[in-house]
Amino acid sequence: MAASTTSIPSQIKAWVYNEYGNIEETLKLDSNIAIPQIKDDEVLIKVVAAALNPVDYKRARGIFKANEPPFPTAPGYDVAGGVGSLVIQLAKQVFGASKVAATASTGKLELLRELGVNLPIDYTKENIKELPEKFDFVYDTLGQSERALKAVKEEGEVITIAGPVRETEILFREWQGEGSVGPKEPSSIF
Numbered sequence: 001m002a003a004s005t006t007s008i009p010s011q012i013k014a015w016v017y018n019e020y021g022n023i024e025e026t027l028k029l030d031s032n033i034a035i036p037q038i039k040d041d042e043v044l045i046k047v048v049a050a051a052l053n054p055v056d057y058k059r060a061r062g063i064f065k066a067n068e069p070p071f072p073t074a075p076g077y078d079v080a081g082g083v084g085s086l087v088i089q090l091a092k093q094v095f096g097a098s099k100v101a102a103t104a105s106t107g108k109l110e111l112l113r114e115l116g117v118n119l120p121i122d123y124t125k126e127n128i129k130e131l132p133e134k135f136d137f138v139y140d141t142l143g144q145s146e147r148a149l150k151a152v153k154e155e156g157e158v159i160t161i162a163g164p165v166r167e168t169e170i171l172f173r174e175w176q177g178e179g180s181v182g183p184k185e186p187s188s189i190f
Contacts, residue, residue: 008044010035016072020062023052023075027060030072050076053083054143054162083161085115087139092116101135103128 014033017026038044056075058064084102091097093116101119102112112120121128129150136156140148143162152158 008035014072014074016074017060018071018073020060020065023057023060027075033072033074045079047076047079050079052076053078054141058162084139084141085111087141088112088115088117091137097137101131101133 011031012033012035013029013031015027016030016033017023017028019026036044052075055077059068059073059077060075088100088102091100099118100116101121102115102117103121103123104112105124106122109120109122119133121131128147131151134153134156135151136153138148138152138156138158140158140160141162143160145158145160148158148160
């Protein structure tokens with residue numbers, strides 16, 4: 001039986017911006033966006049819906065413009081916005097973390113448990129700065145580097161995907177100091 005192929009249209013409809021600024025003001029629906037030409041080492045995916053995440057707001061303001069493709073730019077950098085849930089699964093399944101903690105609102109705590117989180121934390125009721133336990137590794141998806149630094153062990157590491165670039169670099173330099181060692185295998189991840 002021959003594999004079925006789906007024809008790829010030459011144009012699509014997408015929400016895009018053509019200048020840097022507040023995404024609420026620059027984002028417009030365009031019905032004539034050309035399908036990007038892909039290279040041999042790239043794939044083209046069809047996105048039906050995407051979330052706006054902190055990285056999209058920063059991209060729209062031009063924070064990463066040195067690395068951005070030419071306009072128009074379609075937000076939805078995370079495609080369908082599950083970075084945290086992906087990190088949880090990688091921590092447990094790939095890196096074998098013995099304990100994973102994660103924050104969510106009350107209604108999403110059960111999802112955290114289903115993903116393998118050992119310590120689900122309701123951020124609407126608990127302050128992560130006041131947790132008695134510290135972690136080997138903290139992955140910050142919200143840009144709250146100062147809070148993340150308070151949750152990590154002295155020899156632990158913090159990675160952020162949402163903090164302002166300059167602020168994050170300064171925090172890490174101050175926190176790690178000049179004699180910082182490289183990554184180690186974490187047993188607890190937050």
